[in-house]
Amino acid sequence: MEQITLTIPALWADHHVTSVKRLLSPISGVENVFASSAFKQVMVEFDASKTSQAALVKALSDAGYAPGTEAVVAESPFATPDPAWEKLGQRVTTTNPIDLQLSGEFRKY
Amino acid sequence: MSRYIATSAIRGAMNIAREADALLQKALQDKGADAKVGFPNTAYFLPTILGLTGRKVETVGDLVPVMEQIKTYLHPVPAQARWTPYLGETLDGGVATLLAEEVLMGLGFLYGDQPEKMPGFHLAQAAASFTSPEFQKDGDGAGNLNGPIDDIQLRSWGIQLVDGRMPGFAAVVGCAKSNEVAVKIIRELQRRNILIFLAGNVNGRSIIHQLQEEGIEMGYDTYIVPFGTDTRSAIYALGFATRSALTFGGMKGGQAREILLYNKYRVFAFVLALGEVDDLKYATAAGAISYGFPAIADTVIPEIHPTGVTQYEHVISMPFNEIPGKDDLERAEKLVQRCIEVRGVKIKMTEVPIPVPYGSAFEGEVVRKADLRFESGGKHSRAFEYLYSLPMEKIEDGKVTVLGPDLDQVEEGGHMDIGIVAEVAGRKMQEDFEPVLERQIHHFVNGASGIQHVGQRDITWIRISKAAYDKGFRLGDLGKILHARYHADFGAIVDKIQVTIYTNQADVNTMLQVAREAYNKRNVRLANMVDEQVDEFYSCTLCQSFAPNHVCVVSPERVGLCGAYSWLDCKASFQINPTGPNQPIPKGQQIDPVKGYWKGPVDFVYQNSHQQVENVSMYSIMENPMTACGCFECIVMVIPEANGVMVLSREDTSMSPAGMTFSTLAGMAGGGLQTPGIMGVGKYYLTSKKFLFSDGGFKRIVWMSSVLKQTMPEELKKAAELAGDPDLLAKVADETICTEVPDLVAFLESKGHPALTMDPLM
CATH class of the missing domain: 3.40.50.2030 (Rossmann fold)
Incomplete structure (x- = not known):
């Protein structure tokens, strides 16, 4: 029985965990799959006589889960600095009357 | 604020937004911009998107501007070395995440991926929502x-x-x-x-x-x-x-x-x-x-x-x-x-000394045949419950007696007749409170895990599971439940309570006769209780914690719109909690007895709706109708072409002749808004003599959800008789007959519905 641990940047949420487990578990020779979206890692125990690390990596890569080390979103194409910081040198806040109203006797009985 | 959390959350937001964007582009390609998107049985479209952005998403194309808005909430992850105040950016990322998740789920319905498939569960249905292993x-x-x-x-x-x-x-x-x-x-x-x-x-x-x-x-x-x-x-x-x-x-x-x-x-x-x-x-x-x-x-x-x-x-x-x-x-x-x-959740808990878990969350539990240890009521036996008051000295508080065989003497899956008789006493106890308290037995008994209680009075049906029996539950525990709960919930009016469970056939028969005489007496008393006979109505502002400007005025002939609070319930509630949500409203000077204007209720509603509702009539849908919170059982709405009203039940998800479903209409009827021509009501108010009293009464009903006809046929028949037209129900359409106004009018004409010849509503 062999064991490999792969870092997969695209494994960032639990619905990807489900996908990766569904992808690997049916492969002949795969005994156990432990996937962690918090660590973005998957650990696979497999029978080397039936499958190989290369085959597992290929299956993952073909499904969009290529092992790697880089964070998948160092910078998002959407990300922009908060424009408010450009406009305002100093932030001035006042208490909204709704806050006061709601935080008062909101349950009167 | 944690940089680690900010980094993870913003990174997660970016990723989920990217997934949502990718799926949206795919849906635009595959299904087209006009393909319908939405959650089932809601009037609030994709609700989080509606609430936070004001956008009513109905098609794939409607999601495009939502996606653009999501992108504006995404900020760069915090830098490694330089401190920035990233709480705001993190919260923005959180909102972006929620919106993106809703985009994904909405599109999931379009692709048939939502609700998620899982063997062993059934999709919850409107009326009988149930996902059971x-x-x-x-x-x-x-x-x-x-x-x-x-x-x-x-x-x-x-x-x-x-x-x-x-x-x-x-x-x-x-x-x-x-x-x-x-x-x-x-x-x-x-x-x-x-x-x-x-x-x-x-x-x-x-x-x-x-x-x-x-x-x-x-x-x-x-x-x-x-x-x-x-x-x-x-x-x-x-x-x-x-x-x-x-x-x-x-x-x-x-x-x-x-x-x-x-x-x-x-x-x-x-x-x-x-x-x-x-x-x-x-x-x-x-x-x-x-x-x-x-x-x-x-x-x-x-x-x-x-x-x-x-x-x-x-x-x-x-x-x-x-x-x-x-x-x-x-x-x-x-x-x-x-x-x-x-x-900071506020919890009200009552310790009930029985051998099974206890809480309201167990109220909906069903004891199925395979799990059944004992039952009383239903097809094979009879169960009844009866509560009445006695002088203080005649009651020994906490005494529970089982007169006759207990569960041990009944074979597994067997049945026998039982009678649950609760005797209560209290300085503030009144005879009028007896039925109010008696009705609580249903909720109280149902709170025990493994015990199922259905019905009331002499149509009670109790089932006890094998698991509850194995844990040591016996009939005397029913009495212990009642003792604990009445003291906890009605301590202001109940000082002492003793419970006797009758299981000997002869005793059950004797007590059943006594109970039935009391039921009849109470029926007569309730039937004779009319608005004119009392000096005060009661308010219900319970829902102000959710709908701040709504005030219910509950009278003997107008049950609260949620169906849960009658005038007697409110009266008892006021005794229990004199500063609570149910306050007496002296009727004061009568302004208009037909439309139901009294100075007292008008002033009370004005003050307690925070000056939002200036006037309220008790008996009209057309002029200053009563407001509603959101818990109403039915919506009554005028159909001008039919010169009558339709009654749409909460349990009915089909289209109505108004061109809207219950969910959509509810937005107009609820939230403490006063909208002439539309009103949220309790279903038993339909059968009251004061229902739309100034607008023509029960005979104005031209369309009604069939579920109402099925669930309260006797009551509706009686109301039709009182309205002077015993065959009226046959002239009232429902969703199985028509959901379009022209069809409705044709149906009414073919049946000779009286509303067509009544004075114009508008």
């Missing part, structure tokens, strides 16, 4: 998890959310340490009557799997709603919270700030993250924090202590194995206790 036994392999909660269920929970029976909701995300711990956490939440939403997984395993394996019944009835096995489906919990503000708070889509504040102060919810927390869980929790809902994790994660966005701590880490306790079960109990402290 039992279906698995039937070999049903094509089940669904719940998906979003529909508007009907939201409204039916409304009264429980506002009166404190259901103090809040818990979104439980992930997977517990063991099945045993999962069950304990859920039981602890149920014991406190907290609504439980389930989502997420860890290593592919969800708490939903754990509960299913342990045979825990999940569904609306047991307060456990399995949304999906990934974190994205937690958006349904936030959608529920958003709709609470829209439904009960009278808020409109786009009032993001007000909706978030409403939830912070009025909806007691929290997130419980079980197992590891990934980027998406951080991002979703950041979204929940914007609503004022804190997150508690049972693993080591950074904490956010300072208060502000939530009432107390924002994020709490409580590593499960480090919780002090003799075993995992005690640790689970302490974890739930901590969640409640962090959110």
Whole structure:
């Protein structure tokens, strides 16, 4: 029985965990799959006589889960600095009357 | 504020936004911009998007501007070395996450991926919502998890959310340490009557799997709603919270700030993250924090202590194995206790000394034939319950007597007749309160796990499960339940109570006759109780915690719109809590007896609606009708072409002749708004002599949801007779006959409905 641990940047949420487990578990020779979206890692125990690390990596890569080390979103194409910081040198806040109203006797009985 | 959390949450937000954008582009290609998108049985479109952005998403194309808006909420992850105040950016990321998750779920319905498929569950239906592990036994392999909660269920929970029976909701995300711990956490939440939403997984395993394996019944009835096995489906919990503000708070889509504040102060919810927390869980929790809902994790994660966005701590880490306790079960109990402290959930708990768990969350439990140890009532035997008052000295408080054989003498799955007779005494006790108290037996007995109670008076039906019997439950425990609960809930009027359970056939027969005489006497008393005979009506402002400007005026002939509070209930409630939501309203000077104007109610409503409702009539739908919160059982709406009104039941999801479903119409009828021509009412008000008294009464009904005809045929028949037209019901259309106005008018003409020849309504 062999064991490999792969870092997969695209494994960032639990619905990807489900996908990766569904992808690997049916492969002949795969005994156990432990996937962690918090660590973005998957650990696979497999029978080397039936499958190989290369085959597992290929299956993952073909499904969009290529092992790697880089964070998948160092910078998002959407990300922009908060424009408010450009406009305002100093932030001035006042208490909204709704806050006061709601935080008062909101349950009167 | 933790840089680690900010980084993870913003990263998660970016990723989920990118996924949503990709799926949206795919849907635009595959299905086209005009393809319909939405959640089933809701008038609030995609509710979180509606609430926070004001956008009514109906098609794939409508999601394009939403996606653009989501992108504006995404900021760069915090830099490694330079300090920046990233709380705002994190919360923005949280909101972006929620919106993106809702985009994904909405499109999921379009592609048939939502609600998530899971063997052993049935998709919850409008009236009989139920997702039970039992279906698995039937070999049903094509089940669904719940998906979003529909508007009907939201409204039916409304009264429980506002009166404190259901103090809040818990979104439980992930997977517990063991099945045993999962069950304990859920039981602890149920014991406190907290609504439980389930989502997420860890290593592919969800708490939903754990509960299913342990045979825990999940569904609306047991307060456990399995949304999906990934974190994205937690958006349904936030959608529920958003709709609470829209439904009960009278808020409109786009009032993001007000909706978030409403939830912070009025909806007691929290997130419980079980197992590891990934980027998406951080991002979703950041979204929940914007609503004022804190997150508690049972693993080591950074904490956010300072208060502000939530009432107390924002994020709490409580590593499960480090919780002090003799075993995992005690640790689970302490974890739930901590969640409640962090959110500041108000809990009312009564210790009931019986050998099975007890709480409102067990009220919906069904005891099935396979699990049945004993039953009384139903087809094979008779059960009745009767409560009456006696002088103080005649009652020995807490005494419970079983006269005749107990469960041990009945074979497994067997039955026998029983009579539950409760005798109460109290300085403030009045004969009028007897039926009010007697009706509580249903709720009280149902709260015991493994006991099912249906009906009342002499049509009671009680089932006791094998599990409850094995734990030691016996008939005397019914008395113990009543003793504990009457003291806890009605202590102001009940000082002493003793209970006798009759099981000897001769005793049962004798007492049944006594009880029936009392029922008849009470029926006569209720029938003779009319608005003219009393000097005061009662207010109900219970729902002001959710709908701040709504005031119900409850009179003997007009039951509260939720159907739960009659005039007698309010009177008893005032005795129990003199400063509570049910206050007497002296009628004062009569202004118009036909339309139902009295100076007292008008002044009271003006003051207590915060000067929003200037005038209110008791008997008219056309002129200053009474407002509604959101818990109404029916909507009455004028159909001008038919010169009458239609009555749409909460349980009816079909189209109405008004061209709208219940959910859509409810937005116009609820939230404390006064809209002439539309009114939210309790279903038994339809049968009152004062129903639309100034507008023509019961004969104005031209269309009615068939579920009403089916569930209260005798009452409606009697109302038709009182209106002078015994065959009226046959002339009233329903959704099986027509849902279009021209068809309705044709039907009414063919039947000679009296509304067509009555004075014009408008």
